[in-house]
Amino acid sequence: MGNQHLGAGVTSVGTPSGPPAIVRAALRTTGTLAGAVAAILIVWSLALRVVNVSPYVAKTPLDVGRYLFVGQAAGSNRADIVANLVLTLGDASLGYAVGLLMAAFISLLFYFSRTTERMFAPTFTALHAIPMVTVAPILCLIFGRGTVGTAVIGAAIVFVPAMLTMLQGLRAVPRTDLDMCQAFGGSAWSCFAKVALPHAVPTWFSAARVAVTTATVGALLAEWLATGAGLGGQMLRDANQFQFARLWSSVVVLTVVCVAIYQLVSLVETAVGSRMSATRR
Amino acid sequence: MTAIDRRKFLTGSLIVGGLAVAGPSVLAACASGAGSSTSGLGVASQRLAWIKNSEFAGSYLADKNGYYRDAGFSGSDLISGGPTAPPIESDVLTRTFAGVSQVPIVASAVAQGAPLKIIGAVTQRYAGCVMSMGSKPITKPEDLYGKTIGCASSSEPVWRNFIAALKLDSSRIKTVPVQGDPIGMTTGEIDGYLGFVNAQVVQLRAKGFDIRSMLLADVGFPLVGQTYITTQDNIDTNRAKVKAFLLAEIRGWKDALADPGKAADVTVNEYGKDLGLEYKETLQECVVFNDLIRNGKPKQQIIAVSDEQAAANVALIATGGLTVSADKLFDLGPIREVFREHPDLTLA
Numbered sequence: 001m002g003n004q005h006l007g008a009g010v011t012s013v014g015t016p017s018g019p020p021a022i023v024r025a026a027l028r029t030t031g032t033l034a035g036a037v038a039a040i041l042i043v044w045s046l047a048l049r050v051v052n053v054s055p056y057v058a059k060t061p062l063d064v065g066r067y068l069f070v071g072q073a074a075g076s077n078r079a080d081i082v083a084n085l086v087l088t089l090g091d092a093s094l095g096y097a098v099g100l101l102m103a104a105f106i107s108l109l110f111y112f113s114r115t116t117e118r119m120f121a122p123t124f125t126a127l128h129a130i131p132m133v134t135v136a137p138i139l140c141l142i143f144g145r146g147t148v149g150t151a152v153i154g155a156a157i158v159f160v161p162a163m164l165t166m167l168q169g170l171r172a173v174p175r176t177d178l179d180m181c182q183a184f185g186g187s188a189w190s191c192f193a194k195v196a197l198p199h200a201v202p203t204w205f206s207a208a209r210v211a212v213t214t215a216t217v218g219a220l221l222a223e224w225l226a227t228g229a230g231l232g233g234q235m236l237r238d239a240n241q242f243q244f245a246r247l248w249s250s251v252v253v254l255t256v257v258c259v260a261i262y263q264l265v266s267l268v269e270t271a272v273g274s275r276m277s278a279t280r281r
Numbered sequence: 282m283t284a285i286d287r288r289k290f291l292t293g294s295l296i297v298g299g300l301a302v303a304g305p306s307v308l309a310a311c312a313s314g315a316g317s318s319t320s321g322l323g324v325a326s327q328r329l330a331w332i333k334n335s336e337f338a339g340s341y342l343a344d345k346n347g348y349y350r351d352a353g354f355s356g357s358d359l360i361s362g363g364p365t366a367p368p369i370e371s372d373v374l375t376r377t378f379a380g381v382s383q384v385p386i387v388a389s390a391v392a393q394g395a396p397l398k399i400i401g402a403v404t405q406r407y408a409g410c411v412m413s414m415g416s417k418p419i420t421k422p423e424d425l426y427g428k429t430i431g432c433a434s435s436s437e438p439v440w441r442n443f444i445a446a447l448k449l450d451s452s453r454i455k456t457v458p459v460q461g462d463p464i465g466m467t468t469g470e471i472d473g474y475l476g477f478v479n480a481q482v483v484q485l486r487a488k489g490f491d492i493r494s495m496l497l498a499d500v501g502f503p504l505v506g507q508t509y510i511t512t513q514d515n516i517d518t519n520r521a522k523v524k525a526f527l528l529a530e531i532r533g534w535k536d537a538l539a540d541p542g543k544a545a546d547v548t549v550n551e552y553g554k555d556l557g558l559e560y561k562e563t564l565q566e567c568v569v570f571n572d573l574i575r576n577g578k579p580k581q582q583i584i585a586v587s588d589e590q591a592a593a594n595v596a597l598i599a600t601g602g603l604t605v606s607a608d609k610l611f612d613l614g615p616i617r618e619v620f621r622e623h624p625d626l627t628l629a
Contacts, residue, residue, distance in 0.1 A: 052375050052376065053367070053371055053375060054370070054371045054374035054375045054395070056370070056371070056374060056390060056393060056394070056395045057367070057368055057370070057371035057374075058371075133460075137459075137462070137464075137465060140465070140470065141465065141468065141470050145457055224434070224458065224460070225458060225460065226457075226458070227457070227458070228434075228456065228457060228458040233434075233458065236434035236437075236458070237434060237437055237438070239368065239434075240386065240434055240435050240436075240437060240438055241385075241386065241389050241437075241438045242368070242370060242386055242389035242390040242393065242395075243389070
C-alpha cells in the first residue's frame, strides 16, 4: 500500500502532463536567467543615474556592450577577458573541488564522531570569520603563490559553509527512519549508506550550488592577494590604470558565467532531487 | 538626469565664472599682504591620493595657516583617499575642485578623453623605490633579474611602466601582488618591494631592519610625483581659482620645507590624528619627502614643472604604451603666472 501511494505521489507531483521534470526545470532556468539579467540591467542603469559618478568611471550596460561587441577593438577585448576568465575558472574549480571534497570528508567525520565535531567544528567556524585579506599573506608564506596557495585560499572560502550545510543534511534524517533501520538489524554503516546519505543528497547539492559563488570569490581573492593572475588580478590593475570599460565588462562576464554555472548545478540538483525525494513520499 | 546635472553644472560654472571676474582683485588684495580675506572662490576641495599621512603635510599647513583663505577661498576640504576610496580622477571630474594623483593614471584617463590636466607636481622625483634587505641588496636595475618583487596593485601601472621604460626583460622579474605591508620581504618570501621612500622604507627602518632603497627616479625614470589635477573646465572658466589654489599649496609646502617638525606635528596631532601615527617616524618621512620636493638647484619654484620635465614624463608614459602629448596632459600656464605674480614664492 505504501508503495502504491508512493507511485501515485510521484506521478501527480512529477509529471501531470507534458514535458518531464528536467525539461520544465531547464525552461524555468532559462526564464529565471532572462528575468535576472533584465532586473540587473534595470537596477544598474537606474543606480548610475542616481549616483554622481563620472561617466569615465561608471560604465552603463551600453558601454559594456560596446566594449565587448561593437567597438573596433571588441574582438581583442573579448579575447583578453576570455583568456583571463579561463584562468579564473581554473582557479575557482580548484578551490571548488578541494573545498567540497574537504567539506564532504570532514562532515562525514563529524557525522560519525560527535566528539570530533565538538572539538573542531567551533574552531573551523571561527577561522572562517577571520577575513581572508588578513590571513592570505600568512597562507602565501606557508603554501606559496602557485597552485597550492590558490587551492588553499579557494578551499578555505568554500569549505566552512559547505561543510556545515552537508553536516546538517546528514543530521536531518528523520529519527524514525534511522530507528527502523536499526530495529531491522542495520549496522551503523548500513544505516548511514541506506538512510542518512540518500536523505542528505539534496542538501549536498545545495552546498555544491552555493559553493559555485563562494569558489569564484575565493579564486578572485587568491588572484588579488597571491598570484595577481586571471580576472582578479586584471580587475585590480584596471581600477588603477583607469581601464573602467574593461573592469565593468569583466564584472559582467564573470557574473553571467557564474549565474550560468549556478543554474547548471541547480538543474542537476533538480534532476537528482526529483529522484531522491521520491523515496520520501 | 544626466542632462539636468550638466545644466546645473553649467549654471554653477557661470556663477563661479562671474566670480572669477572678481578674482584678480582678490589676488591683488592678498598680494598686498593686507590679510583681508574674501570668500569669493568658495571651498578649496581637494581629493587626496591616500589617507591623511605625511604625504600631504603641505596642504595641512596651507589649511592651518590660513593660506586658502588668504587666497580667496572660504575654507578648504581635504578629502581623504585610501584603499577603498573611489578613483581620484572620478572625484575630480564630479565632486572636488582638485586632486592629487600620479602621472601614469592621469595620462590613462586623459587618453580616454577625460577632460583633466596636471597643473603642478609636489615632488620633482616620484617617491617610488625598490626596497630590499641589506643582506640581498637591489641597487641597480639589473639586480632585479631573477628576483621576486612585491607590488601593491595601486603601484603596478608605474612598475610596469618602469620596466618598459628601462627596457628591462619583464620575464626575468617576477612580480607578485603584495597589498600594503612588505613584511614578507623581511622573511625572504619576496626579495624586494615597490614601496615609497618616504613611507615603508622609513617604517621598516624604524623597526630596526637594514633596508636598502633604489629610487626609480634616480635610475632613469624621471617621473614627477604627486601631481595636482583639475578639470579643463576649471582652467578655462575659473583660472583665478586654479591659481589661488596653487598659491595656497605652494605657501603650505614652503612651510613644510622650512619646518619639517611642524609638518610632522600637524600630521600626527591634527589632520592624521585618527591614524595613530608616530611623531619620530613621521618627522623622518617629512624630511625624506622634502628632499624629493627640492630639485637641488637655487631659485627653485616648487610645485612647478618645467617644459623639459613635462616632455620627459610624456616620453616615459609613451614607453609604457600610452601616447598623450605634453600639452594634452599638462597645463603649466597657471603655475607660471602664480610665480610671475608672486616672485617672493621662489626659494632662495
